[in-house]
Amino acid sequence: MSALELKGLTKSFDSTQVIRGVNLQVEHGEFMVFVGPSGCGKSTLLRLVAGLESPTAGDILMDGEPVTAVSAADRGCAMVFQSYALYPHMTVYANMAFGLENIGESRSSIQGKVRSAAELLQLSSLLERKPTQLSGGQRQRVAIGRAIVRNPKVFLFDEPLSNLDAELRVSMRAELRELHRRLKSTMIYVTHDQVEAMTLADRIVVLRDGRIEQVGTPQALYAHPVNTFVAGFIGSPRMNFIPLSACQAWPEMIGSRPHGTTQIGVRPEHFSVVAEGQGLTLTVNSVEYMGAHSLVQGTLADGTPVALMWGDAVAASEGQTLKLQALPQHVHSFDAQGQSLATKERL
DSSP, rough: OSSSSEEEEEEEEEEEEEEEEEEEOOOOOOOOEEEOOSSSSHHHHHHHHHHSSSSSSEEEEEEEEEOOSSSSSGGEEEEOOOSSSOOOTTTHHHHHHHHHHHOOOHHHHHHHHHHHHHHHHHHHTTTTTGGSSHHHHHHHHHEEEEEEEEOEEEEEEEEEESSSSSHHHHHHHHHHHHHHHHHHOEEEESSOOHHHHHHHHEEEEEEEEEEEEEEOOOHHHHOOOOHHHHHHSSSSOOEEEEEGGGTTTTTHHTTOOOOOOOOEOOOOOOOOSSSSSSEEEEEEEEEEEEEEEEEEEEEEEEOOOOEEEEESSSSSOOOOEEEOOGGGOOEEEEOOOSOOOOOTTOO
């Protein structure tokens, strides 16, 4: 039995439909990430799960029981928002204890839960501080601790790391993964950052215009995207899309493609440079040194932009002409509608 199931879920605000017939199962103890561009409906979907919004149609089940009509307070979810939403006049302890006090839990029970959560989150030495005396990462941990003490069925995270700087986001991602490993709780996490999705998720839900485009592990979405939208969204830098007409100098790529192929996709890290022979001819426009790798931007003869990601030992300079090839197993085929043809012929 799934921890959470969405059946035919739709949501409209007046005449605008933002969630369009979503069906999804989240398993017990799974770390599920909703990802997609701004306006795709991921936060609205999370609010529907939390009970903060009511669906226009469809059902929400938790542990097999319908909760669509159950209030947010009684649904068994705990939500962590992008803003920390801490009470500035209260200590860390008081912020974490506040919700339990409101439902009349005993003082001894509250103390035990708060101190246990504080130890888990490395906040034990900070319990008497006010939020203004904490760093951004510490404040976010307090907000997570406030959710943990409630012992919810499902943790819901709405872009919780967006307010942190880049270095702190990396460390907090590691802390969230460790927290999930230790709690073994069901977690649903919303982000527009595909790097966060790839590093955190057991499975990723890619959303566009209120619909699910694909659900799968990070590895499955990276290796077998169902269309150009998923292929371009998952992976950094994004996949290159090249019209088949631009591959005339690469006969094996034309002859071996499934029927209906109009464009191919190759990830920047899957190109290789050859000294001679057939392949795509790229004119280098720029080279960005990134430490362990270099990002090369260029164009093909027909003007198609192509990005390459190489180890820093590979030399390239502006204006240089390179001959590119890729192994057939790393080349994706898409039809005129942008759908992957891999299901018809496995490369």
